[in-house]
Amino acid sequence: MAISAFPPYPPTMTTYRMHGSPISPYARKAMIIARLHGISLDIIPAKASGDAGYTGGANPLGKIPALEWKPGQWLFDSAVICEWLDAKGQTPLLGQGELRWIHLWQAALGDGISDAAYNLRYEMTRPEALHWPQMIARHEHALRASVDTLESIVGSLGVPWTFGNVAIVTGLDYMDYRAGHLDWRGRAPKLAAWHEAFAATDAYRGTFAYEGS
Numbered sequence: 001m002a003i004s005a006f007p008p009y010p011p012t013m014t015t016y017r018m019h020g021s022p023i024s025p026y027a028r029k030a031m032i033i034a035r036l037h038g039i040s041l042d043i044i045p046a047k048a049s050g051d052a053g054y055t056g057g058a059n060p061l062g063k064i065p066a067l068e069w070k071p072g073q074w075l076f077d078s079a080v081i082c083e084w085l086d087a088k089g090q091t092p093l094l095g096q097g098e099l100r101w102i103h104l105w106q107a108a109l110g111d112g113i114s115d116a117a118y119n120l121r122y123e124m125t126r127p128e129a130l131h132w133p134q135m136i137a138r139h140e141h142a143l144r145a146s147v148d149t150l151e152s153i154v155g156s157l158g159v160p161w162t163f164g165n166v167a168i169v170t171g172l173d174y175m176d177y178r179a180g181h182l183d184w185r186g187r188a189p190k191l192a193a194w195h196e197a198f199a200a201t202d203a204y205r206g207t208f209a210y211e212g213s
Helices: 025-036 078-088 098-124 133-152 163-178 189-199
Strands: 015-020 040-045 066-070 073-075
Touching: 015 025, 025 040, 025 078, 025 098, 025 163, 066 078, 073 078, 078 098, 078 163, 098 133, 098 163, 133 163, 133 189, 163 189
Parallel strands: 015 040
Antiparallel strands: 015 066, 066 073
C-alpha cells in the first residue's frame, strides 16, 4: 500500500508516539531534536519482546526508535526520524547546500561512535572464551580514531545545536556508558570542553539517563 493511502494526522494532533529509551543514543537524538523544535513525543518505553525486538512489531527490524508519523504508520531508523522531526521545525537544524553534507557527515560519525560502542560492549560481555580479540581491537580503534578526528576539527562542530552535532554529543555520552575505559575526555580535552557546553542545556538534561546506570 502506498504511503499516500494512509490518512494524515488530525490537524489538532500535537503529540507523536515513539518507541524508545533515553539509554539509546539513537532514540535520544530524536528526543533532543523534538525538544529543540517544541515537538511533543509520547515515549513508549522499549521492552524486549523476544524475536519481535523492542517495538512490538511497529518496526519489523525490532529496533528503536520507531515513530508513528501517521496512524499505524511508523518511521525508522533514527536518521529518518530525526530528519522528519527537523523538517517539521520552524527553523530546521539541517543546513542547506554544502552545509547539509557537513551536517550529515557529522551525524554519520556520531552514529558510528554509537555503533562501535554498542558492538564493543556486546563483544566484551560474551563469555571470555568467546571473545574475539581482533574485533574488540577494531571497535576500540574506531572509537579512538573518531575521537581524535573530532578533537582535530572541534572548532567547526558548532555551538549551539546543529543537526550533525546532536549525534556527536549523544554518541560521546554513549561511549562513556559503554566504553568508559577508553576515557575519551582525557584523550580529547578540547572536545570535552565543547561537549560540556551542551550538558548545560535543557534539551540535554531532559534526555540524559546514564547517571546511576
